Amino acid sequence: MNKETEYQTPITMAVDIGGSKYVVGFVDNTGNVLYQERREWKALDEDAIVEQLKEALHDIYNSQPKLAKQTKVGGVTIPGFADPVSGVWVESDFLPVKNLPLCKILSNEFKIPFFADNDCNACALAERYFGEAKSQDKFLYLTVSTGIGGALFLNNELYYGGFWHAGEIGLFVVEEYGRASDNGSVNGVVEMYASGRGFARNFMKAIDPDKTSERVPGGSEISLLAKQGNQYALQTLELEGRYLGRVIANACTIIDFKKVILGGGISLLFDQYKDTLSAEFNRILPKKEIEIEATKLGYLGAFLGAAAVAQRGLQGFVESQGAGKPEEVVFHVTVSDHIEALLELGNRNINREAADFGKFLAAKTIEDYGMTLEKLITSQNIYELENRSKKGDEEADRVLTFLGNQIGKGIACACILLDPGKVVLEGACTSCQAFQDSILETVKRETYYRGNLPFTILYL
Structure with a gap:
């Protein structure tokens, strides 16, 4: 066969941009990497980045x-x-780029269309096109490396959210008033505990909570120490599984994902923490049928993601419903003698039957085993509390403040995951001021908006 025609065409020119390096090459439409080059950045100002990319592609x-x-x-x-x-x-968090029309520049240079997306979204697309999610219409992708990011695939397409910021699962709060974030977000987010840098800090803290070291080991070194039986490395891996198991379970109470795929460098250690991840997930959602696994694409995920983004563009990309349209994305919460929630996306209700928001685990720390929202609600006579609050009963208001705080934790995570334009609460107690104030205070505290919520909260 002629070598010019033995590849599955059309071929994509793929560009994977990283903070310290970039990778360029060719991929066919089945995900076979035909050629690849990795290069280090020589300069990091915006013009230099563009010139280096053009040079490498030429x-x-x-x-x-x-x-x-x-x-x-x-x-x-x-x-x-x-x-x-x-x-x-x-x-970008790592490179000095702002509003750069990169695809237009590259299209003009090479006379072919170029398409781009966030690296985490692209990795999710790669799983759908080339990986383990080809048959999935609803799955969650997590990248666990220097940071933690997420991407949602709903109704056979990537879900972007009302403000294009859906999927930021790394910003779920797991330790109230915990470690200070290094990216301006709220303190105590899971990224500061289960990302690559959080993973290393957990190891150093396990060795000696009161001392610091100039040299912090990487994930591969900690992995090797664990295989050798090092107790601190084993503790670190156990904690990794617990953190990830908890945030994945809570995400699955908001959207009924059928599959969860972990990518990024820490996913390469998956076999060493998957048991504790599964144990924590099953503790929260004991009857949930779901596949949780590490990516099979390895380090090629983002590079193949570039090819997947290109293929989607060539097929005629149209953004998903609600993308950048906050008025079309509404998260509903109903409080009665139980609690339920659903995502309204345009004229469709997502997960009215399947997802179980009542199973959301509200906890202050990873060591706090917490309580589900459903148990919190059923432990109280919610209608009696409402009537007492309306009569000025201060004790009822104290209980409603506590309940609002716990429900607010769930709403905060839902807003981080789904990026809605509006949150609507209805049912029992939603007209009680103490309840409303507590929810709002918690949502402001446990989301990364620093109190300036882009969405509105309505009480019906």
Whole structure:
């Protein structure tokens, strides 16, 4: 067979951008990597980044003419916020880029269309196109590396949220008033405990809580120590499983995911913490049927994600319902003698029957085994509390303040995950001022908006 035609066409020119390096190459439409080059950044200002990318792509075009001839589209993964419609690189945590029309620049340079998306979203697309989620219409992808990010696949498409910020599961609070965030978010988020850097800090703290070391070991070193029986490394891996198991379980009370895939560097250690992850997940959702596994794509996830983004674009990408349209994304919570929630997306109700918000586990710390919202509600006569509160009963207001705080924890996580334009609470006690104030206070405290909520909260 002629070598020019033996690949599955069209071929994609893929670009995976990282904080210290970038990878360029060619991928066919079945996910086979045909050629790949990794390069380190020589300079990190915006103009230099663009010039280095163009130079690298011209180099592989010239060195691989047969592949270049069959290339019809380009894809880019962005480490930060990207607009998947316009292809603009909006911003990044690690690189000094702001509102860069990268896809337009590359399209003009190479005369083919380019498409881009956030790296975590792209990894989720790679799982759908080339990985273990080909048959899934609803799954959650987590990347656990330097940070923790998430991407939601709902109704056979990536879900972006009302303000394009859905899936930020790394910002779930797991330790009230815990470790200070290093990215300006609220304190105590799971990213500061279960990301690569949090993982290392947990190990150092296990060795000696009162001392610090200039040299912090990496995940692979801690993994090796655990295999050798090191008690501190084993404790660290156990804690990793508990943190991830808890936030995944809580996410699954909000959306009825059928599959969860973990990617990123810490996912390579999955076999060493999966038992504790499963134990914590099953403690919260004991009858939930779900697959939780590490990605099979390994370090190729983001690179293949670039190819997946390109393929989606070539097929005619149209953003998912509600994307960037906050008025179409509404999270409903109903309080009665039990509690339930659903996501209203445009004219569709998502998860009215399947997801069980009542199983959300409200806890102050990982050591606090917590209580589900359902148990909190059923432990009280909610209607009696409502009547007493309306008559000015201060003790009833104290109980409602506590209940509002716990329900607020669940709503905060739901807003971080779903990025709604509106939250609507209805049913018992939702007209009680103490209840309303407590929910609002908790949502402000446990979301990364620093009190400036982009969504509205309505009480019916």
